Amino acid sequence: MIYDFIVVGAGIAGASAAYALLETSPRGLKVLLLEREDIPGFHSTGRSAALYSETYGHPVISGLTRLSRPFFDQPPMGFSEHPILTPRGVMLAGDSTQAQEVEDLYNTFKDDVEGLKHISGDEALKLNPALKKEAVHSAMFESRAMDMDVNALHQGFLRGFKAKGGEVLNKAEVSSLERRGNIWSVETRAGEFQGGVVINGAGAWVDVVAEMAELSPLGFVPKRRTAFTFKGPESLDLSEAPMVVNVNEDYYFKPDAGVIIGSPADETPVPPCDVQPEELDIAIAVDLLQKATVFEISQILTKWAGLRTFAPDKVPVVGSAPAEDSFIWVAGQGGYGIMTSWGMARATALLALGMEFPGEFSDAGVTVNALSPMRFS
Ligand SMILES: Cc1cc2nc3c(=O)[nH]c(=O)nc-3n(C[C@H](O)[C@H](O)[C@H](O)COP(=O)(O)OP(=O)(O)OC[C@H]3O[C@@H](n4cnc5c(N)ncnc54)[C@H](O)[C@@H]3O)c2cc1C
Incomplete structure (x- = not known):
């Protein structure tokens, strides 16, 4: 089996991007989500302060946060039993x-x-x-700043992804990535998998994963x-x-x-x-x-x-690697990865599927160039 997309890392970034791919694509895609740990959410996603704030970080981050709000306010039916946002200020x-x-x-x-x-x-x-x-x-x-139910949001993305036919594999640390012809071979502790496009959502390890694929790291800290x-x-x-x-x-x-x-x-x-x-x-x-x-x-x-x-300029990164269209970064979420997750996930899915950002993105100051990894090359 050759997957259309293999997503590395099942924290909020990878889980939401995987969900958004299946939500956005008009055709059934084969998507595999690979996670190193026994449980997704073991690292940054499970350790946040669970705040939603539209004034935290660079204006592009604020734009991504505002783009995420309608989804958090009204997620799709059955996404979560609990509200994602509750008032805090x-x-x-x-x-x-x-x-x-x-x-x-x-x-x-x-x-x-x-x-x-x-x-x-x-x-x-x-x-x-x-x-x-x-x-x-x-x-x-x-x-308008809110408390977030991070677990409900993260589990909602994972559950929704699986309900749409996506596959999640825990205890599947990626140890090598090799491009052979048009296909990526991804070696993990749980076996070898093949896919057309790799999405790098490995949190603090995104540069490590890029180096496995023999691509230049972008300098994430x-x-x-x-x-x-x-x-x-x-x-x-x-x-x-x-x-x-x-x-x-x-x-x-x-x-x-x-x-x-x-x-x-x-x-x-x-x-x-x-x-x-x-x-x-x-x-x-x-x-x-x-x-x-x-x-x-x-x-x-x-x-x-x-x-x-x-990232070196503290603005998140979404887009293809400079020398490799089939390797997409969703990285550098800093201290805003939960509140920006739906905006980041939509941006990832739209770029991965070759679709344009809708007008609401530019209205919020979120452009392809502002997120692109090309800005570091
Ligand atoms: C104390 C604290 C407070 C915060 N407060 C907030 C807040 O209030 N609001 C907010 O929006 N954000 C907040 N954040 C930031 C937020 O937690 C992060 O931006 C977000 O969780 C990043 O998600 P991620 O999916 O990129 O990373 P992670 O959750 O770390 O997920 C990356 C995943 O990739 C996996 N992985 C890595 N390498 C491999 C590999 N080789 N193979 C397979 N899997 C791999 C890891 O195991 C991990 O599960 C806070 C962070 C901290 C630490």
Whole structure:
């Protein structure tokens, strides 16, 4: 059997791209999704902070996020038993030395993001009373930011892909890729497979997979980010309070299912691996959070780290490799891979199937050139 497409990596990038191929193509395609681990979602996809925000990252990322929203708001019938998005809101807060940064950020997004507000410190404190007065002079408040059910979204893509005839193989680490004539031979721990086009959605390992195919790496850098949970004060009900991110992204905290998720928003470059949290990063975050908020963090309940993988210009990459049309990257999702997943998946499927981006993509500032790997050559 020769597959039309072989997708490497079943995190949110690979799973959503595989699903979008079958959703977009008018004819039945044969698509195989290969995952190294026992369970898809073991790496970055299972370790996120589960936020949807239209003001986070480069304007192209914001465009991809906005393109994803209608799908998240109203996924196809039977996609998920739970809503993908639930209200949260996010505040980008600055102290008196950061007023200009808050204003600049607001000006960058105010024309594209519905309901965005530039608010005073007092208004910010009413929205999230865990903040100390001196930590917030002004803030940008995005009321449309949402909590995401990442597991429901990821499982929905995988289940929907299989229901449309796609095949998923776990414990199938790709170890070599060879182009013979018009066909890729893909060797894995679970056997050898053949396909016309390879889609590289291997997260932190995308450059490793390209090198296996004897193609040039694009210079992706995986960066460790640490997160942990702790109990907030009994006296404050923060269940509906917005997430707070320092405008310079020095720390963030987010109420989540009765506890608080905290992070030092670290970005430490590391080789691709099953990354683990460092005690020092947690200590830094505890110190920053205790200075900016009323939290007294005496006990860490859970802790983890994950990789956010960035292209050299920090904008995600979708498109064919410079010297090889039959090798397509869907990579560099950084800290936005869940919220941009449907926009990225649609872009991947349209390019893979030789179709044009519809008008709504250019309206959102998402063009073939902006995503293309050719920009690095
Ligand atoms: C702490 C933290 C907080 C975050 N918060 C958010 C957030 O709030 N919102 C948001 O949108 N994003 C967030 N992100 C980013 C988001 O998690 C990532 O952008 C996204 O999960 C990347 O998905 P992926 O599929 O590219 O990578 P992964 O989930 O890592 O998937 C890649 C898969 O490829 C597989 N693979 C690799 N090599 C091979 C091979 N040779 N053969 C077979 N399979 C292979 C791996 O096993 C892995 O399962 C956060 C990330 C972190 C770490």
